[in-house]
Amino acid sequence: MEEENGKEVEQLQDVTVMFAGDSGDGMQLTGSQFSNTTALLGNDLNTLPDYPAEIRAPAGTIYGVSGFQLHFSSKDIHTPGDSPDVLVAMNPAALKKNLPNLKPHAMIIVNIDAFTQKGLNLAKYESNPIEDDSLKGFRVIPVHISKMTETALKDTGLSPKDIARSKNFFALGMMYWLFNRPLEPTMKWVNQKFGKKPVLIDANIKALKAGYYFGDTAELFTTRYKVNAAKLPAGKYRNISGNEATAMGFVAASLLSDRELFLGSYPITPASEILQYLSKYRNYNVSTFQAEDEIAGVVSTIGAAFAGKLAITSTSGPGLALKTEAVGLAVITELPIVVINVQRGGPSTGLPTKTEQADLLQAMYGRNGEAPVAVVAASSPSDCFYMAIEASRIALKHMTPVILLTDGYIANGSEPWRIPEVSELKKIEVPNPPAPEDYQPYLRDENLVRPWAAAGTPGYEHRIGGLEKANITGDVSYDPDNHDEMIRIREEKVEKIQKFIPELEVDGDDEGELLVVGWGGTYGSITDAVHKAREKGYKVSHAHFRYINPMPKNTEEVLRRFKKVLVPEINKGQLAILIRNKFLLPVIQYNRVRGLPFKSSELEDKMIELLGGKND
Amino acid sequence: MTDNTKINVEPLKPKDFSSGLDVRWCPGCGDYSILSQIQKTFAKIGYQKHEPIVISGIGCSSRFPYYLSTYGFHGIHGRAPALASGTTLALPDHPVWVATGDGDLMSIGGNHFIHACRKNMDIKLLLFNNRIYGLTKGQYSPTSEKGKITKTSPYGSIDYPFNPISLALGSNATFVARTVDREPKHMQQIFEKASEHKGTAFIEIFQNCVIFNDGAFDDVSKKDVKDDHMLVLEDGQPMLFGKEKEKGIILDGFEPKAVNLNDGKYTIDDVIVHHEKDESGILAFILAHMTDNPNLPTPVGVFRSIRKQTYGEALQEQIKNVTEEKGKGTLEMLLSEGNIWEVN
Known part of the structure; x- marks a missing residue:
């Protein structure tokens, strides 16, 4: 282990941090600043902002807690992390809300100044968790975040209220120290953001630096951490x-x-x-x-x-x-x-x-x-x-x-x-309409697509609307057979898109025991879970839909190459309904609708269970 | 119009603006007259077929676009102003005309109406007001008078009606006018003025529904009463009416009163002069509410016509200014935004 200024420096591969506080505490800003700085250092990262619908819920309450979870790593990652390694809790409610989700032995940095009787009451704590043994097993680091911010900013001329609002930057500075991040990107941002208000630039930078230097000098932290840049493919990156x-x-x-x-x-x-x-x-x-x-x-x-x-x-x-x-x-x-x-x-x-x-x-x-x-x-x-x-x-x-x-x-x-x-980036070819003399509003090309003649173009004057149209001419039509034909054309036109979209790809073996099929935003959790299960020796593959209507043309073939198909969704099984309906395939559902992304561990457990194993 | 396709083109005749489709309104419907005056006006203005875009919602009036040879869009119920907003912002050089009815615009489309006016969208809104739901076969509408007996109000409607002119003024429409289906010449004049206006032009047209609300405007516009019951507004002119123009409108405080100039008490100098460019809108409001007073004639003509920057003009101005300031966007520019780092 290296040493720096009398403190140990520990290399970590992968860290999940949660910033949590009142919805007025600026936690989203703190989290996004930490993310941007971390991205600039070349870590792979993934974030989960989690905030209440109320803009400023009553201060100190559990339902007013706003959190920003951030997972960063020196390897390729896909999720915001199942459980935080580090929690920054700006008040008792933030601690109470996030405690159940922390990793065992996680580090908890609390703003001890907020742990007053009133704060504890609002969070419905009967006794102070910092003083009793309810946080046993965690590394609790109480810091006077509010008081030290006040001291640092007392000469800025800011009102006590504005000073109190700067404490998130103290916390941010402290975390920058703890994880070896530079202050410059945030300082640059502060300068841009408050360009016309030098007093706010001064205050925020002071608070940020005070937090950073506190980490450096305080005896509370014995170790600081390094997370090296991830080995990402070469190129230009941004968060x-x-x-x-x-x-x-x-x-x-x-x-x-x-x-x-x-x-x-x-x-x-x-x-x-x-x-x-x-x-x-x-x-x-x-x-x-x-x-x-x-x-x-x-x-x-x-x-x-x-x-x-x-x-x-x-x-x-x-x-x-x-x-x-x-x-x-x-x-x-x-x-x-x-x-x-x-x-x-x-x-x-x-x-x-x-x-x-x-x-x-x-x-x-x-x-x-x-x-x-x-x-x-x-x-x-x-x-x-x-x-x-x-x-x-x-x-x-x-x-x-x-x-x-x-x-x-x-x-x-x-x-x-x-x-x-x-x-x-591939050009998007927009077909031109035929010459005016050949034009009719509902003419069809080989893909059943009608020509697009923009209103205002000389020679293509036409009328469209919500009434059923005669195919080709586009005149209003109440003809029963025309209606039946138009319904089929509109359906086939969408189906024909299939010719132009990529096939469904499989991550892992092309056939086997278990295929996990997802769509949309569950990609990261499923990918993470599948990779972890594979590392443990389980044969499991993953296919992910980006095109749902129409589905890629090899969909049925891919699904039938596996004995079991698991469809995890953050709903009650809507893709499962589509797949069953289309292919008469028995799929296994996994559904949790908690307003949060899946944890990859729960998906991993489910896959291993389906493969007859047990995840330890 | 900046369109150079107009050069060396034969002017079109009213019949050139017919799409050739059979018109399917009931015989005697006031809509026929409106269609005919629009075709005449379009020809007179010198539009080419591709220039005006005609948009509608749902209802009898909303079949309008199908009968014209221009670009047309028959939309969904109440949404014509929103549809027209998208089209005018996309085609700032093309006049956008909207055909709508009292159910379409005042009821289901009320929200779109007030906001189109507020934003000064460059569209012309023709309200075919027959004070009844026609296409659904005779229910009371938001402009039906209180107490009206219809299929859904067998004991009399208990709704208070909207005053469409007042609503348009209250929503800050920049051009507000009224005309009558029985008065083709007047209608053409108003359409022509609307065509010259840049911004939201709202025109209420008293339109007779022969089947479900026949004679709804007879009190105002029937030949034998119109001289006494209709006040034709003319900019810069005193507000006179009556067969011999012997009556006039005076203001008693904020209250308009009808007086007879022959009884010796008042002279023409007491009669108020119409001023459609009045920025405050106070006079226009007073005129709008004369309709609600049975002792006063109903004004027709232009209530208000002022010029303000339209939404589309402001949008184009921003596009121009920001482009001058930042340079015209390209893919290279787009992909070099943000805090970028390089991995080798």
Whole structure:
């Protein structure tokens, strides 16, 4: 073991840290600063912000606790970590909420100043856990975070309230010391953020440094830790969240298709950030329209698609429910739109800030009439970038609405992303309509796609709408046989997308005892669990859907090569229903709907159980 | 319009704006007159077929786009202003006309209506107001008078109606007007003025439903009463009405009153002069509520017409400014954003 300034330096491969405090304590900011700095050091990382729906829940209560979990490593990782190794608890409630989930012998750094009688009462502690033996086995490090922040900032001229708000930076500085991280990236951020308020720059940097130096000089910490850079493939990297990747993906799709981007949207947790990010891209010719409601969001999108734009709308579950009728309008008018659903806990308002996968059947079937749409799902924060491009490609090439499913976990979570070269991104070819004299609104090409003649183009004047259309001419038609034919065409048109999407890949052996099949945001937990089970000698493979409607053409063949198929989902078995229905295959479900991503350990246990083993 | 396709093109005639489809409104429906005046106006303005985009919601009036040879979109119930918002933002140089009814715009589409006005979307909203639900066969609407007996109000409607002009003014529409299906010349004038307006242009059209609410506007617009019951607003002119223009509107405080100029008490100098460019909107509001007073004539014409930056203009301005400041976005630029590090 190395030594530095009289303290031991221990090499770690892999650490999970949880920052937890009141929802006004700035824990999300602390966590994201730590993530960005950690990413810059070259660690692989994965994050799980977990915060209450209330903006400022009553201080000190358990339901007001906001947490940011961060897993970083010198190897390739896929999850935010099952259980934290280190907890930073800014108050008793944060301790109480997170204690059950900690690893045995975890380090607990508490802000001892918040462990007053009032704080303990609010957290419903009968006695002080720091003083009794309820934390036996953990490494408890009590720190006067509040008091030391006050002392450090007493000459800044800030009000006591503003000083109290800086204590998260003290905690951050301390953690930077503990894990050997530089202060510069955060200092740079502080300078940018508070550029016009030098007093706040001064205060935040003072608090940050005070925390760092405290770690260095205090006797409390005998060891500091080093987590080396991960061996990631060569290239340029940045840290990215799913919502930012989604926004960037659509800007990229706009450039790749040479169609200006239009977003009609209404703010909703956890999708609002997509609207926020896209509002910044004016110089990319991006038009954002913050509509009066969810319905206007999607309907304005349809109006822009009619006029030839790459038109998208972003929402979350309850918003998708409101957009239902309009998505049907896009189906019958066969216009290209993309609807992004950042799934959250439902039904109804449900758990707005928590994650879930329970809108798959809503995306597939949640409309009146026979109204097929293409459905794709992103599997990680950075995959949101690629699936945004794919969703756009399918919409523009096949003249169909596409629903892109992400979820609260990958939307808010972040990971290092190897930024692609421009040459790695494939152009999106948008078919041109035939010459005006040959044009009819519902002509079909070999993929049953109708031509897209943007409104306003001379020579292609036509009328479309929600009434059933005669095939080819596009005139309103009440003819029974035409209706039957149009229903079949709309379905086949979506099925034909299968020719243009990649096959389902298998991670692991191509055939065998057990295949784990997932979709969307469970990719990381499943990958982690499968790899761990394999390291223990179990034969288990993994296939992950990013294209759900239509499914890849080799789907049935892949599934039938395995004796057992396990489908873990954060819902009651919606992909399982689709697979059973389509292939009459008996699949085994694993469903937990707790508003949180799966722990890889629970999935690993389930796989090993199915293979007749026992996980120790 | 910046469209150069117009050069050397023959001007179109009203019939060129017919799509050729059989029109399926009931015989005698007021919609026929509106369709005809729109076709005449489009020809007179000199539109080419690809220029105007006509958008509708659901209801009898919303079949409108199918009967025109322009681009048309028959949307879903209540959502025409939202559909039109997306289209106008995508096509800022094209006039977007919306055909809608009192159920479509005032009831299910009320939210979209007020916000389109508030944002000053560059769209023209034609409200075909017949004070009844026609396509669903005769239920009372948000503009039906209280006490109206319909299929869903057999003992009389207990709803208070909206005053659409007042609602449009309250939502800050920049052009607010009213016309009548029986007055084709007046209707054309109003349509032409609306076509020249940049921003939300709202036009309430008193439209007769021969089947479910026949004669709803007879009190105002029937030949024998219209001189006394209809006040034709003209910008810069005193508000006169009556067969010999012998009556006028004066203001008593904020209250409008009808007076006879022949009885010696008042002269034309007492009569208020219409000023449609009044920024405050106070006069327009007073005029809007004259409709609710049975002792006063119902105003038709332009209540308000002011110029304000539209949503689309503001959006284009931002796009231009940010592009000048940051440079036109490219894939290379997009992929070099954020805190980047390199792994070798």
